[in-house]
Amino acid sequence: MSEPDQPSLIRHAGRSLDPRTEPATGQGGRGVVQFHRPLTRAERDRMRREHGLALTDYLPDNAFVERLPSWRLAAVEGDPLVRAVMAFGADLRRSATGGRRTLVRRRSPRYEVSLFPDADLPAVLTGLAGHGAGEPVVVDDRPHGGAVKVRFALPEPAEPALAAIAALDDVRWVDEVGEPKLDTGPVTAAPATARAWAGPIWALGLTGAGQVIGVMDSPIDLGHRFFADPRHPVGPAHRKVTGYRNALEEQPARHGTFVAGIAAGDDPDQPGGHPDRGVAWAARLTYGNADDLERTGVLAYLAAAAGDGAYVHSNSWHDEPEIQYDQLSADLDTFAWQREDHLVLGSAGNRTERMGPPGTAKNVLSVAASRGPAPAGFGDGATGPAAGGRHKPELMAPGCSIRSTVVGTQAGVDLDRNVFVSRTPICASSWATPAVAGLAALVRQYYVDGHHPGGPLVPSGALLRATLIAGCLPDGGGQYPSDTGGWGVARVEETLRGPLRIRDVRHADGLDTGESAELQVDVAGGGRPLTVTLVWTDPPGMAGSDAPAVNALGLTVVPPGGRPPLPGNVFAGGFSTPGPAPARPDTVQRVLVRQPVPGRWTVRVTATAVHVGNPGQGYALAVTGDLAPAPS
Structure with missing residues (x-):
């Protein structure tokens, strides 16, 4: 007996379609299989076993893209769990608008096709050549858990060829290759903040020792004193840089050098003593040139940084795709989903520009700039929300009038790199992002070195995100969280001092x-707000999705004494209030109680829909407040 029909749309590539009104898939082609509702793990296992479905390429709502040979089609359509089957046609494999990116460095656009895992690459290359594609570059991310991509050029007008290429059966998504834009912002008159706001965290004994931060940016000046090691080449024994990738062999640049100094720069003659040292001054760096991505791919670069020991990855740049959740976004989410111990950060962009990945990917922590430590006003960053209505950015950090390292040559004149640092007069999410990367390295040291009362542990990327966000409180700026400053300014010291x-x-x-x-927490008193932060790492969505969220968790906090439960992300005046659960598909949910009543509170995490599991959906919780010790 089939389930009653509840009309549900497929939202992809700028289109909204009801599969019941669309053509079915053709002979052996790709099809969209839509279910009546989210499946349980047992039901997913049965669909794989009986029908050979993969159930990995998810489309909202309740649908997956599958290869459907003719002998399988009738059985799939007749299964009582299946609502409808339709063709995954060429119009769902590229943007409905066909818009072009704004190019800065390249004179003409290049294009990219992302392929299905079972694609016949030689056949695709033959098909591309047959439609006039030239200069093909294959980026094979299968060793890193991703897909094969082919980048190529087309003669103008390109539109007829792109339409034909999208119809190739093995093609999953067609797009224009983007360019990284470095995220510097407007001039500000705010006072220099340097790293004084990180002092309370250093006082806890956290310096970044033992941690490695991956930085993808313009090239770093390795000769600058804050990064140099005259005794060792770049590598495991180097004082500051464990890896350096610069395939284009570009010269050291101002932006990357400044960013790297904020994250982890330090003077070897006075370790931890220079006033302009980085946030995680005892951490080390591994570097990759963002301009290499067109030929290398982000998954390979992140994997290389991971091989150098990095678990925190900082990106002070963004792309602006026509459809915001593009293949770059999916790749970033793939990395985080498959490598649960890693955290990727991305700048929120500039406030005069559109948001884009890395910062808009679901599992990437998006950072905007504040004018100083909390409480402080907004400084720079593009305004959200991200695709599907998700809250982005997620937090702010000081990014105005920052002092950091300056590249050692300017107009051909060699500067004194032993001491040369400078204050930039601008606000930039580019500066705030490595600052939060430094904070993330400090938080990771907190867990790995056993500063937490529970003893040493290897934190997931979700726990790092939850811990960084847990210290953010309302700043009186109106909507909370906002689409400019997220959850507010990071105040990690408030979280790490505990109780946590x-x-x-x-x-x-x-x-x-x-x-x-459920997690039970005992609140001793109402002297501090009770904050509960839930974060999860979501499976990658399909490039082109207008609503890329895959799995949905819900947070509910139940006060003692029969008081009404508080759902995550329902606020009035910056603090939680009873009400219906929010519609926004965020991977961050919070409950904040200004003056919690003493007693036992229950924190409940519920899986509303797990469409893709590994085999389930993991999550992290961080709870702060006036808490009694945890039961032994």
Whole structure:
């Protein structure tokens, strides 16, 4: 017996379609299989076993893109769990508007096709050549958990060829190759903040020692004293730089050098003593040139940084695709989903520009600039929301009038790189992002070195995000969280001083559709706000999705004494209030209680829909407030 029909649209590539009114898939082609509702793990297993479905390429709502040979089609359509089947046609494999990116460095556009995992690459290359594609470059990300991509040039007008290329069966998405834009912003008259705001965290004994931060930017001046090591080449023994990738062999540049100094620069003659040292001054760096991405791909670069020991990855640049959730976004989410212990950060862009990845990817922590430590006003960053209505950016950090390292040559004159630092007079999310990357390295040291009362642990990227966001409080700026400053200015010292209760659940032990888990916390008094922060790392969506969220978790906090439960992300005046659960598909949900009543509070995480699990959906919780010690 089939389930009752509840009309549900496919939202992809700028289109909204009801599969029941669309043509079915053709012989052996790609099809969209839509279900009546989210499937349980047992139901997913049965669909794979009986029908050979992969159930990995998710489309909202409740649908997956599958290869459907004719002998399989009738059985799939007749399954009682299936609502409808339609063709995954060429119009769903590229933007509905066909808009062009604004090019800065390249004179003419280049294009990219992303392929399905079972694609016949030689056949695709033959098909591309047959439609006039030239200068093909294959980026094979399968060793890094991704897909094969082919980048190529086309003669103008390109539109007829692009339409034909999108119809190739093995092509999943067609797009224009973007260019990284470095995120510097407007001039400000705010006072220099340097790294004074990080002092309270250093006082906790956290310096970044033992941590490596990956930086993808313009080339760093390795000769600058804050990064140099005259005794060792770049590598595992180097004082400051464990890896350096610059395939284009570009010269050291102002932006990357300044960014790297903010994250982890330090003077070897006075370790931890220079007033302009980086936030995680005892951490090390591994570097990649963002301009290399066109030929290398972001997954390979992130994997190389991980090989150098980096678990925190900073990106002070963004792209502006026509459809915001593009293949770059999907690749970034793939990296975070498959490497749960890693955290990727991206700048929110400039306030005169559109948002784009990396910062708009679901699992990337998006950072805007504040004018100083909390409380402080907004300084720079593009305005959200991100694709699907998600809250972006997620937090702010000081990014105005910052002092950091300056590249050692200017107009051919060699500067004194032993001491040369400078204050830039601008506000930039580019400066705030490495500052938060430095904070993330400090937080990771907090967990790995056993500063947390629970003892040493390897934190997930979700727990790092939750811990960074947990210290953010309303700043009186109106809507909370806002689409300019997110949850507010990072105040990590407030979280790490404790009390702090955490739960870090990997995907292997995660939740399935309909399941829930609880954490009991005892509140001793109302002297501090009670904050509960839930973060999860979502599976990658399909490039081109207008609503890229895949799995949905819900946060509910139940006060003692029969008081009404508080759902995540329902606020009035910056603090939680009872009400219906929010519609926004964020991977961050919070409950904030200004003056919590003493007693036992219940924190409940519920899996509303787990469409793609590994095998379940992991999550992290960070709870702060006037908490009694956890039961032994």
